[in-house]
Amino acid sequence: MSVQFSSEARKEFDELLTHYPYKEPALLPVLHLAQREFGHLSLEVLKYVADLLELPPARVAGVATFYPMYHFKPVGKYLLHVCATLSCALLGAEGVAGYLQEKLGVKVGETTPDGRFTILKVECVASCGTAPVLMLNETLIHHITKAKLDDILADPEAYVTKKKT
Amino acid sequence: MPEHRIILKDADVPNIQDIEVYIANGGYRAAEKALKTMTPDEVIKEVQDSGLAGRGGAWFPTGTKWSFMPKEPKVPSYLCVNADESEPGTFKDRQLIEKNPHQLVEGTIIAAYAIRARAAYIYVRGEMAEGMRGIDRALAQAYARGYVGKNLFGKGYDLDIYTHPGAGAYICGEETGLMQSLEGKRAEPRVKPPFPAQRGIFGCPTTVNNVQTLSYVPHIIDNGAAWFKGIGNPKYPGTFIFCVSGHVRNPGLFEMELGAATMRQLIYEYAGGIRDGRELKAVIPGGASTLPMKPDQIDIVMSPDQFLLPGRGPFKGMFGTGGIIVIDETTCVVDMLLNLMQFFAHESCGQCTPCREGAPWVRDVVRRIEHGQGRPGDIDLLLNVADNVAGLLSPRYSTICLFGPAFSYPTQGTILAFREEFEEHIRQGRCPIQKDKGIR
Numbered sequence: 233m234s235v236q237f238s239s240e241a242r243k244e245f246d247e248l249l250t251h252y253p254y255k256e257p258a259l260l261p262v263l264h265l266a267q268r269e270f271g272h273l274s275l276e277v278l279k280y281v282a283d284l285l286e287l288p289p290a291r292v293a294g295v296a297t298f299y300p301m302y303h304f305k306p307v308g309k310y311l312l313h314v315c316a317t318l319s320c321a322l323l324g325a326e327g328v329a330g331y332l333q334e335k336l337g338v339k340v341g342e343t344t345p346d347g348r349f350t351i352l353k354v355e356c357v358a359s360c361g362t363a364p365v366l367m368l369n370e371t372l373i374h375h376i377t378k379a380k381l382d383d384i385l386a387d388p389e390a391y392v393t394k395k396k397t
Numbered sequence: 398m399p400e401h402r403i404i405l406k407d408a409d410v411p412n413i414q415d416i417e418v419y420i421a422n423g424g425y426r427a428a429e430k431a432l433k434t435m436t437p438d439e440v441i442k443e444v445q446d447s448g449l450a451g452r453g454g455a456w457f458p459t460g461t462k463w464s465f466m467p468k469e470p471k472v473p474s475y476l477c478v479n480a481d482e483s484e485p486g487t488f489k490d491r492q493l494i495e496k497n498p499h500q501l502v503e504g505t506i507i508a509a510y511a512i513r514a515r516a517a518y519i520y521v522r523g524e525m526a527e528g529m530r531g532i533d534r535a536l537a538q539a540y541a542r543g544y545v546g547k548n549l550f551g552k553g554y555d556l557d558i559y560t561h562p563g564a565g566a567y568i569c570g571e572e573t574g575l576m577q578s579l580e581g582k583r584a585e586p587r588v589k590p591p592f593p594a595q596r597g598i599f600g601c602p603t604t605v606n607n608v609q610t611l612s613y614v615p616h617i618i619d620n621g622a623a624w625f626k627g628i629g630n631p632k633y634p635g636t637f638i639f640c641v642s643g644h645v646r647n648p649g650l651f652e653m654e655l656g657a658a659t660m661r662q663l664i665y666e667y668a669g670g671i672r673d674g675r676e677l678k679a680v681i682p683g684g685a686s687t688l689p690m691k692p693d694q695i696d697i698v699m700s701p702d703q704f705l706l707p708g709r710g711p712f713k714g715m716f717g718t719g720g721i722i723v724i725d726e727t728t729c730v731v732d733m734l735l736n737l738m739q740f741f742a743h744e745s746c747g748q749c750t751p752c753r754e755g756a757p758w759v760r761d762v763v764r765r766i767e768h769g770q771g772r773p774g775d776i777d778l779l780l781n782v783a784d785n786v787a788g789l790l791s792p793r794y795s796t797i798c799l800f801g802p803a804f805s806y807p808t809q810g811t812i813l814a815f816r817e818e819f820e821e822h823i824r825q826g827r828c829p830i831q832k833d834k835g836i837r
Contacts, residue, residue, distance in 0.1 A: 317685075360722070
């Protein structure tokens with residue numbers, strides 16, 4: 233099989249299995265692990281996960297597609313998750329998405345041709361007090377302004393690594 | 398009345414995330430006391446006597462919930478910690494987890510001991526990956542010290558605590574949806590009964606408590622039930638974290654005794670009032686599922702007993718989660734409802750037809766009103782659809798879980814409070830409000 237966990241991921245997988253009395257409950261964390269390893273959950277990856285957990289592939293696909301954080305097509309290196317729910321919307325979420333679309337030349341849900349950025353709209357990320365917010369990969373960035381968006385797009389790595397917040 | 402900080406008290410102590418610092422501030426004293434000097438039933442009794450009630454919104458007495466668990470388990474018992482906070486407007490668990498993870502771990506240890514759990518799972522929403530890593534670091538430190546793992550505090554009790562990541566679905570905050578998700582399934586809520594204490598995760602007795610509730614537990618064990626019982630409102634003792642967001646000058650978290658402040662004080666004194674000197678138009682009192690209130694209703698004292706639930710007496714709205722969203726005069730309430738219904742239509746798990754079909758229908762009708770294509774009769778159509786899912790004035794609802802009421806109550810509530818604004822949209826064939834929701 234061409235899809236396979238690295239030895240490090242395999243170790244993490246084995247550790248995850250020890251958390252549960254049987255294999256199936258490990259599905260969500262294993263899907264997260266697979267997404268981190270392979271970038272997105274292709275059919276091949278879903279089948280691989282199904283084999284590892286001894287589940288029918290359709291079962292794995294049915295569960296994976298329930299949850300918005302899993303991606304089934306390639307996405308950019310940097311995911312720009314724009315929170316679109318009320319507290320953020322009141323303070324400019326539409327403008328955040330609009331400004332990103334204008335700067336990057338792609339729409340929400342699309343990836344820039346160089347494969348660097350994907351814009352995504354997400355529902356409430358539970359940081360309403362610092363609205364509007366944006367999640368860059370797993371890093372939450374507060375009080376978004378146009379100036380801050382310019383800075384994020386110019387140097388996303390500084391935010392991912394928390395040199396800037 | 399000033400804030401009364403119990404669970405946020407140490408949030409800003411530098412490096413409180415490190416176990417040494419947490420211990421130096423009195424941490425793990427309560428866990429040691431519970432495990433070394435109390436039986437599980439004595440812990441349950443203490444928490445019952447304290448009057449602690451679940452902060453997730455249902456206000457069910459925590460100690461009583463624990464007492465439903467088997468005293469002599471024949472199969473393993475489990476504790477699930479609900480850290481899937483996702484009710485729009487609510488952002489306290491993120492702070493409690495990121496700032497003081499050991500407080501949650503300690504509460505989890507004590508609760509697990511009380512219910513005789515073999516293991517505890519902290520279900521953390523996927524968008525809080527950083528918070529989950531913080532809990533994992535705290536757990537590793539606690540394991541290293543023997544506070545979690547085998548033979549806790551040398552008393553022969555074994556407990557494993559694991560974190561489990563969600564993946565972006567709101568419905569996982571519903572306790573049976575959470576359990577389904579923890580079992581590796583789609584988070585489609587289960588019919589109750591059986592209740593989790595009878596049949597929870599992996600078919601075994603389970604207690605589900607949320608982050609805020611468990612964060613109080615070490616303080617109650619440390620200071621005693623009488624101390625907690627004596628704080629604030631005798632019917633709802635202790636404190637509660639209000640989260641104020643939206644059009645206010647100083648959004649943030651305010652830990653208060655229940656009944657210590659009115660909504661007006663929270664908005665104008667604690668949160669600094671409306672930004673840019675504008676007027677208040679509406680306020681959502683406790684998360685997206687609660688009914689918006691008008692400016693003439695904000696002198697209400699902020700305590701669950703002031704807000705009566707449907708079917709339990711004169712209807713005054715819903716208290717909810719403490720997630721207060723403040724909305725100024727530049728906001729269109731139809732647009733506000735549209736935003737909420739986009740959320741609910743997206744998050745319906747799809748299991749029950751009234752919810753799977755009803756939420757998108759409500760969204761679409763609200764959208765056409767907002768976009769100037771509303772038809773005469775649309776307002777009554779919305780009320781009719783919402784009422785068929787869950788009637789505001791009766792306790793019946795046509796869905797397995799409370800998601801149905803969660804979108805139909807605010808639909809009805811917004812129309813009841815602001816009907817003329819909906820009518821104006823239909824009459825003019827456009828949105829009549831000058832909005833200001835641009836990025837700054």
